[in-house]
Amino acid sequence: MSCGCDCSSRTDLIIDRWNADPDFVIEMFQDIQEEFRHIPESSLNQIAERTGKPRGILFHIATFYKAFSLEQKGELEIQICTGTACYVKGAVDVLRAFERELHVDSGETTPDGRFTLSEVRCVGACGLAPVVVIGEEVIGQVTPSMVPDLLKKHR
Ligand code: FES
Structure with missing residues (x-):
């Protein structure tokens, strides 16, 4: 689901920054959290597609660490x-x-x-x-x- 912003290209840039390397998905999440103040579902899906990391594992990471939020937070x-x-x-x-x-x-x-x-x-x-x-x-x-x-x- 899209959050209404141009998440897709900005997420691609972040994934590129880490060479779509599945060993760096936490770093990608950190950058995405900082950029969007949450982890958009569309970004999670893009990381899964481009790194080959299973979506279930990514979802687990996004919900396990307190630093990440699937819901948009306030400023x-x-x-x-x-x-x-x-x-x-x-x-x-x-x-x-x-x-x-x-x-x-x-x-x-x-x-x-x-x-x-x-x-x-x-x-x-x-x-x-x-x-x-x-x-x-x-x-x-x-x-x-x-x-x-x-x-x-x-x-
Ligand atoms: S209980 Fe330790 S700071 Fe509130």
Whole structure:
């Protein structure tokens, strides 16, 4: 299925970059994820055709690694840590505040394609709990009342 963009020729360029070598399908996926912010099904099919790697194995790779997504993500990912330390400090209330403000559920992308909201289990900053990661920025001691301002800053 096509995602509506010119994925095909851009995917071909990426496959060419790796000489259509089946030993480099993960590298191809990394480039495709970066280019399209997800792995379009059409790109996966092109890699299968051109490298000879079975589609089932490619699908397994695309779903196994957290760095890859078959669904298009927003420009900025908002990750709410719901690991134990953050959970006991109110991470669920923070998550609900983001869901309310963005009008999406965890795992979804806003209709304008700006934000994808997701949950993660511990980002290694438990001393700052509850923690939210927006793009590359790690923000500690987040409360629900901070959420509107955090979003305004990243709109
Ligand atoms: S549990 Fe949230 S940073 Fe560790």
